[in-house]
Every structure is written in C-alpha cells, then in structure tokens.
Amino acid sequence: MGREVSESCIDSLLTEMVSSYCNRFYANKPELAARRIEAIGYQVGHQLSERYTMERPRFSDHLEAIKFICKDFWSELFKKQIDNLKTNHRGTFVLQDNRFRWLARMSLDPTAEEGVPQDPAALAESKAAQAMSMYLYFPCGIIRGALSNLGIPCAVSADISNLPACEYPESYVLCVVMHACSLCSNGHCHGQL
Amino acid sequence: MAPAGPRSGDAIFASVERVNAELFTLTYGAIVRQLLTDLEEVDEVNKQLDQMGYNIGIRLVDEFLAKSNVSRCVDFKETAEVIAKVGFKMFLGVGASVTNWDAEGTCCSIVLEDNPLVDFVELPDTCQGLYYCNVLSGVIRGALEMVSVPSCASLSLVFSSSS
Numbered sequence: 357m358g359r360e361v362s363e364s365c366i367d368s369l370l371t372e373m374v375s376s377y378c379n380r381f382y383a384n385k386p387e388l389a390a391r392r393i394e395a396i397g398y399q400v401g402h403q404l405s406e407r408y409t410m411e412r413p414r415f416s417d418h419l420e421a422i423k424f425i426c427k428d429f430w431s432e433l434f435k436k437q438i439d440n441l442k443t444n445h446r447g448t449f450v451l452q453d454n455r456f457r458w459l460a461r462m463s464l465d466p467t468a469e470e471g472v473p474q475d476p477a478a479l480a481e482s483k484a485a486q487a488m489s490m491y492l493y494f495p496c497g498i499i500r501g502a503l504s505n506l507g508i509p510c511a512v513s514a515d516i517s518n519l520p521a522c523e524y525p526e527s528y529v530l531c532v533v534m535h536a537c538s539l540c541s542n543g544h545c546h547g548q549l
Numbered sequence: 550m551a552p553a554g555p556r557s558g559d560a561i562f563a564s565v566e567r568v569n570a571e572l573f574t575l576t577y578g579a580i581v582r583q584l585l586t587d588l589e590e591v592d593e594v595n596k597q598l599d600q601m602g603y604n605i606g607i608r609l610v611d612e613f614l615a616k617s618n619v620s621r622c623v624d625f626k627e628t629a630e631v632i633a634k635v636g637f638k639m640f641l642g643v644g645a646s647v648t649n650w651d652a653e654g655t656c657c658s659i660v661l662e663d664n665p666l667v668d669f670v671e672l673p674d675t676c677q678g679l680y681y682c683n684v685l686s687g688v689i690r691g692a693l694e695m696v697s698v699p700s701c702a703s704l705s706l707v708f709s710s711s712s
Contacts, residue, residue, distance in 0.1 A: 358569060359570040359642070366573045376600075376604075400579050
C-alpha cells in the first residue's frame, strides 16, 4: 500500500478544478474548458501509466493493455476494477464501472428527461448535468493519457447511465467508450470531446 | 454520556476514506502545469492557486469541524497548532510543526515534514517566484475566514520540506 491522502483532498481538488475552468477561466467557452480539463487528465494518466508499468514487460497487444487499464490501473486509482469490458473487435471498447467513486459525491438524477427546462429547478438540474459532463472529461483524459503512454492512441468519451433493472440504485454507472485509432500512428489523436 | 473530546489527527486520518496519494500529487502537478501554460505569468498562477485553495477551504472546514471535534481556540497560537497537528494530519496524512513566532504572536511558520504535493516535483528555473503549494495557503485562509479569524487578508504561510 503506497502513500495515501484523504479522499476529500482529491474530491475537493477535482471539483474546484472543474469549477475554475468552467466558471472562471473559460466561463463562456465550454469547449475550451473541456479541452483543458481533458488535457490535465491526459497528463495524469500518462504519468501514472508510466509509473505503474515500469517493472513490466511490454504488452503484447492492444487487448492486454486495455485489460491492464481495467484491472491493475483502475485498482490503483479507485480500489476496484472495471466491472465490464466489451469490444466489437474492431477497435472500439466499452468500459463500465458500476460504482464510479467520483460520481458518488455528486447528486444528480441521471434519468432526468431531455427537453427544454422551463422552471428554475429543472434549469439548475441541467446546469448540474453540464457540470457533470465537464467533470467526466478528466477521467476520459486519464484513460487516453494512460493508453497513449502504452502506444495506443485513442479517442475516449464517457457517459453516465442508470441500469434499467436498478441493480445499483444508489450509484452511478460510468460507461467509457474508447476507440483505438489505428490510423493515428504519429501519436496525435484529436479525441472526440 | 460524557461529551466526546477532540480527536487526534492520526485517529481521524485512520477513520476516513483514503486514496492513492500519487493520484492527488500528479493531478495537482498537472493543474499547476496547465495554469502556467494558460496564464503564463507566475504571479497570476500564484493568485489562482490561492483562490482555488480558498474555495476549497471554505467547504473543507465543515468536514474539519465535524470530524475533529475541536473546541473553539482561545488564541491564534492554538489555532496554528490545531491546523498543524490535526488539520494537515487528517487530510494529507502528514504532521506539521509550528515555529518562528514573531513577537506579537501574529505570524508563524508551519513546516510540513513531508508534503505529498511536492513528491517527484522539480521546478525549472523559468518558474522563479512560483509558490507551488499556494493552494494550501488558500485552503487555510478560506477555512479560517469561515470560523471568523480576523486579518486573514494578510495571512501568508510558508511551506517548506525538510530537504
């Protein structure tokens, strides 16, 4: 077990980081804010992946590298593994975490209906939904950075959803969609945001 | 039932949810690096780190008060001790000591023995004047303001590692 800090440290730092970029630095430019948040995540993922693979031999293929992300890497960060990994065997992977820790602190009803909000409560909720999606750029960046360090350029996007059978009623499911770019051999991948 | 007394920093740290410190260290480093890229001026970055810390501190103080059960401090010296012994310990897992008091008892240094924020960090020469840990100053400033400690506008805390 390495060195630890209290969970409030990382929670409050991330919340404040997202808030600063969305509301202060790039108040009317959500695209730019999103890129910055993703870039910060990318840096972190790149460095962490470097550290956690120092003593390992190279991964034999993309799937092995992604399994590393789902198991060892995710465990180091969140003390649990990715719950479900799916692939279409053509470069797209879906990683599912049924109890994503970082979302546990946010109160948001993910089943909120789409549509134009009319009243202040709904407006507040849609703002909260916006904040949530901004926040998710950070873990997407981490995954993109980690895989990039392993030689797999990719585009990463995330979504939250509630399982229809309400198996996990109190938690939020994070679905990360990862598309490995076989065409981006120069390592520069303009990920979908 | 006798009222519970104040808890030690170690006891609180052992009882809270904890995470990998590397994630915290590297995230903070990436934020500072990004701020330097976006804002360019070191003074501006210092200011933003302080502001971020302040925003964190005004909320974090609630958790501090709830978990530490400290009674109201009688003077600033006691406040500084509580910050060093309980505050830093329960959040960052490290102890700190208070030294360098001035004659009036309004200014001191809080020295962190082993600051997780600066693990693996080396500042290049281009960052002269950067207060890398300025977020911590902001956190304390925000927290103290919430518990009505006056003169916080001139609060400036020095963080140094023993190395």
